[in-house]
Amino acid sequence: MxxxxxxxxxxxxxxxxxxxxxxxxxxxxxxxxxxxxxxxxxxxxxxxxxxxxxxxxxxxxxxxxxxxxxxxxxxxxxxxxxxxxxxxxxxxxxxxxxxxxxxxxxxxxxxxxxxxxxxxxxxxxxxxxxxxxxxxxxxxxxxxxxxxxxxxxxxxxxxxxxxxxxxxxxxxxxxxxxxxxxxxxxxxxxxxxxxxxxxxxxxxxxxxxxxxxxxxxxxxxxxxxxxxxxxxxxxxxxxxxxxxxxxxxxxGDTEIRERAERRKHNDAKAVLDLAGLSALDGEGRPVVKTLNLKVKAGEIVGIAGVSGNGQSALVEVLAGQRDLADGAISINGKPFEPKRADFDRFKVFGLPEEPLKNATVPRMSVAENIAFRSYDKPPISSLGWWMSPGPMRKKAEELIARYRVKTTSPDSPIEALSGGNVQRAVLARELSGDVDVLIVANPCFGLDFASVAEIRSQIMDQRNRGAAVLLVSEDLDEILELSDRVAVMSGGTIDYVSPIEDTDRNTIGQHMAGH
Missing domain, CATH: 3.40.50.300 (P-loop containing nucleotide triphosphate hydrolases)
Incomplete structure (x- = not known):
């Protein structure tokens, strides 16, 4: 050539x-x-x-x-x-x-x-x-x-x-x-x-x-x-x-659960109040910056944002996995510390992202993982320390059936379950009692359609019962589908909050990009 x-x-x-x-x-x-x-x-x-x-x-x-x-x-x-x-x-x-x-x-x-x-x-x-x-x-x-x-x-x-x-x-x-x-x-x-x-x-x-x-x-x-x-x-x-x-x-022919309609809650009070939250990374740099947000009873507030803008750090602060550098968390007007006693006292429950890593002990059984929130309470525990495996297994069997967790046995290690069934098992643990505050992070990432429908239905059910729900998700379609209000997190803080009916995908996207 x-x-x-x-x-x-x-x-x-x-x-x-x-x-x-x-x-x-x-x-x-x-x-x-x-x-x-x-x-x-x-x-x-x-x-x-x-x-x-x-x-x-x-x-x-x-x-x-x-x-x-x-x-x-x-x-x-x-x-x-x-x-x-x-x-x-x-x-x-x-x-x-x-x-x-x-x-x-x-x-x-x-x-x-x-x-x-x-x-x-x-x-x-x-x-x-x-x-x-x-x-x-x-x-x-x-x-x-x-x-x-x-x-x-x-x-x-x-x-x-x-x-x-x-x-x-x-x-x-x-x-x-x-x-x-x-x-x-x-x-x-x-x-x-x-x-x-x-x-x-x-x-x-x-x-x-x-x-x-x-x-x-x-x-x-x-x-x-x-x-x-x-x-x-x-x-x-x-x-x-x-x-x-x-x-x-x-x-195929997999049964998909239909979600309950959104119930109206008039004049609901603010339950979860995040006031001026700040947190640092391992090198002392701010990853959450003076963040303010309130979530009412019977409301889902969805936090949208491009990955890496502080959402994971915020969830870690609320879960007690990252120290709070400044600011305060209150529930129903009272100070909240993300520790086991306050989680029980204020009825705060959650589903973190990657639950197999962040919400379970993989080699422990499904029944043991489901008991994490109740192992020291009757009927599983007596005298404050004696654990009874019979009641623990019975409780697990009931929740496995109710939340349709597919497992060969309650005694199987939870790491043997599929991702969707790990999510269902954690939800069974977190949602089986009275819930006032629910914090969920990327709850449906990588899951099958049936599991996505089930988990989103469970979130909506808790909202309809009056729980204040904070939904952190990188899936904007999920935010738009479930939320009553949307907040956009960019650069570690929230500077845009809107009722879902007063905004749209493009407006949210512009704020996600920092404009």
Missing amino acids: NIATQIAAEALPKRAPSLETIGMTKIFGPLVALDDVSIKVESGSFHALLGENGAGKSTLVKCIMGFYNADKGSVILDGQEAEIKSPRDARDLGIGMVYQHFTLVPCLTAAENLVISRADAPAIIDWKAEKPKLEAFMDRMPFRVRLNEQVSSLSAGEKQKLEILKQLYLEQRFLILDEPTSVLTPGEADEVLGLLGEMARRGEVTVLMISHKFREVKAFCDSFTVLRRGRMTGSGDAQEASVEEMSRMMI
Whole structure:
């Protein structure tokens, strides 16, 4: 190829490839993670891969990317069978993946992260030659990041954009996006997905997106495939299929609990009062800053925000896992300290994020974990110290049945349960008595549809009974669905609070972005 032809070829966008998997099967011991899965992603399409946790989505894309070698099946790229035995093979074929967790080097600049990602990255980089090329590349891209900025100083949204730009810089034309908007504000999510959709329509890229957000699937995808328990259960046009149809493909005949209607509470008093709360991280830097918020009886206040803006630290303060540097917590006008005695006295209960790590002892039994709030009270305890295993087991059996916890036995270690059933077991413990204050954090992250419906119904039930509910969630759809009022946390504090009927997704998103 002569120089003129080469320059002309480089100036033209590479054609977006099509990709198929034929009979993809992957077995791990007794587990059939993928069972004869065949999907087809057309050239230039924006395709959604749907399915609950454990449905096989991650296994499928790892087989496509070469992290796993399938036991049976093949990958067809642009009509030709592709031999992909490693991620390097996938990269050489133009298949790139943007993962849920960042793969950037925080101490390097955006420009340095791009250059070192190349297979031909030089040992000594000639920045005088590289910088103009990078600027020219950015000029062709649908969105930009600051090339000379250190990655550690970029916002979560900018980091996600840089991850996508890195794949385009490497000329990956089949992009796999794994939950790409989990760290983005609604505005950033719509911007990124919209611009990638435009690139797909122009035939510059093909996109396969793993997502659980039906709003984004309906807004940006043109086709979809659904996996359930390792098998493909449906596919179709994302614009024509309803959310109900896609949901049914995902869950099959699983019974979904219907949520009670929101009950009105007139002139309810403030129960939980957070006044000027401040907290520090391990290095003495503020992570919660002069935060003020009140939650009334019979009200759900949802705290929205991009991950890393102090929400986790706030929950840790309320749970007694992080010291309060300043401010005060009161319940019904009386001082509250996050200690066992006050949790019982004020009837404060909670469901922290990652409950297997933060709310249970994994190797202890389901019954023992359920008894954590009552082991020193009758009928489990007598004389203030003597524990009776019979009443403890009986109580656990009652709550396991009432909260539909799927376990082989109350004596099974709680770590043997699925994520959704760990959540149900903790809820059984926390909600089985009178509740005045309920604090929940990302209660449905990574759970199946049935568990999500059950847990959200339990939260609404407590609200209807008159509990003051503080819901901290990075899922804005969950906030919009459950909350009476929404508060936005940004930079460690709350500077926007609104009744849910007086706000909207865009307004909340602007405040999440700090505007």
